[in-house]
Amino acid sequence: MYSTKPSFVYGFHGLDREIAIRILNQEDSFRHSNNSYDWLGNGIYFWENNYQRAIQYAQEDSRRANSTIKIPFVLGAVLDLGNCLDLLDQQYIDFLATAFDVLKRYLERENKPLPRNTAFGKADFDFKKRELDCAVIRYAHKLAREEGIYFDSVRAAFIEGEPLYPGSMFRRQNHIQIAIVNPNCIKGIFLPREEVSFPSDDYFS
Known part of the structure; x- marks a missing residue:
């Protein structure tokens, strides 16, 4: 009933x-x-209202051996979240637990192992x-689709x-992410x- 977000948000993509x-x-x-490790499942990923985290990600990714990012850059997007599986909303937190x-x-029942969250390397403590x-998000989509949602x-x-x-x-790289x-x-x-200085006498002279 309340899942549709009524306003646009800015998203930034590195x-x-x-x-x-x-x-x-x-x-x-x-x-x-x-990817099987994308934490919000399949989608196009954006940092909500967070240009700095987007450029930081692009710079970090560009230093990886097989990165496709040669010159780090950021695009902004105006996003309508539509019918959103919003994990800052209690009803969807409960739904994901289900x-x-x-x-x-x-x-x-299928004698298959449950996937696990793991680190990419020793330095990855997150x-x-x-x-x-990712598997739970994908399954949540499946359950919703079975109900026509x-x-x-x-x-x-x-x-x-x-x-x-x-x-x-508080952590140094906390953010809200959207898929x-x-x-x-x-x-x-x-x-x-880039933001300009305002108010300034230059705009009133």
Whole structure:
């Protein structure tokens, strides 16, 4: 009843500059990510209202051996979340817990192991290889579709990074992430611009 989000949000996507320009000129499109470890399942991933985290990601990714990002860049997008599987909303938190229980029982009947969240390497203490979370999200989509419900997007908070200060529960890379399932939710694409100083006498002279 209340799952449709009534307003647009800004999303930021880190990628290679050449690909970004092609998307901006409508010569290419954002690609759905469908890795088994994508924590919000299949979709086009955006940082909600968070340009800095998007460019930080692009810079980090560009340093990986097999990265497709040669020149780190960010595109902004105007997003309509539509019918959103919003994991900041209690009803969907409860729904995801139910999806896990149903998936677990199904895999037990099939004598198949439950996926696990693991680390990509020793330095990854955030368990970013989210195969369990991805499997549960995908199963939640399946359960919803069986009831004739299709989610356009998935939204959740990601607690990430080192503690902000000793003893803190805040982390240095906390963010809200969105996975757009329905590409029609992307209403516009733009080049983010730097903020200018305002108010300033230059604007009133």
